[in-house]
Amino acid sequence: MNAVNQLRQTFRRDQVFDFLLPRPEFDLPVDVSHGPILYVEGVSVSFDGFKALNDLNLYIDDGELRCIIGPNGAGKTTMMDVITGKTRPDTGSVYFGQRIDLLRQPEHVIARGGIGRKFQKPTVFEALSVFDNLELATASNKSVWYTLTHALTGTQRDRIDEVLELIGLADQRRQLAGALSHGQKQWLEIGMLLMQNPRVLLVDEPVAGMTGEEVEHTAALLTSLAGRHSVIVVEHDMAFVRSIARKVTVLHQGSVLAEGTMDQVQNDPRVIEVYLGE
């Protein structure tokens, strides 16, 4: 096909781009009837022959708070990249509930469909108020322009108030996000994710660079989210992990090395050897 024909094909009136197609499977309730909300099974990812993930199996229950730890290069980021659709594995399967095959969904559909990701660095809109940041986060189904030019519904306003209370920034609602402390920016960004009502929240090193008090607040925030959301926390700060952990998964060389309570994994000789003994 020559270039002109290719262009014609692209702009055909009946042309429907993949990202505009409805995703009926995401409109259905996520089927968690067997317990887990995330199934990662036999997943391997290679980069130039190096296996960043090696036959990884991980199951996250609906509403649980899971901490994932492991030495540098263990595959933690790659695992989150696979779940969120950023990296496609060479082998394996990843399901959201019983029915939704995440490997068949593009990244933006997964993000809108109920799996939120908080990166290590906060990325709030610094020139907007805390409230406006949360309001913009409701924009997923409408354009940003629509959101900025239309009044909020009562339900949306209530939800923003609820999230402001949850993240502890109700008193800062009119403050510019740029004037917040590092910890407050992190909570605001978690709040922005919550505006989308995610079923699963992936949180990467949430307490890096925080003060002791901010760390405590973050622990209380993340534990309060469990139950209503499934929360996966990747973190190197062992004191913090101990303060929030129920079940801990230790990754090593792209696979699960150990899994259990904090006490169980901390006393596991294999974990001490590859990670905690460092």
Ligand SMILES: Nc1ncnc2c1ncn2[C@@H]1O[C@H](COP(=O)(O)OP(=O)(O)OP(=O)(O)O)[C@@H](O)[C@H]1O
């Ligand atoms: N795009 C890439 N190209 C090549 N190698 C990569 C790529 N992404 C990750 N890797 C390698 O895969 C391995 C796993 O990396 P990953 O970032 O998932 O580990 P991690 O457990 O998140 O480490 P950290 O705790 O340091 O963030 C590392 O050895 C890394 O260098």
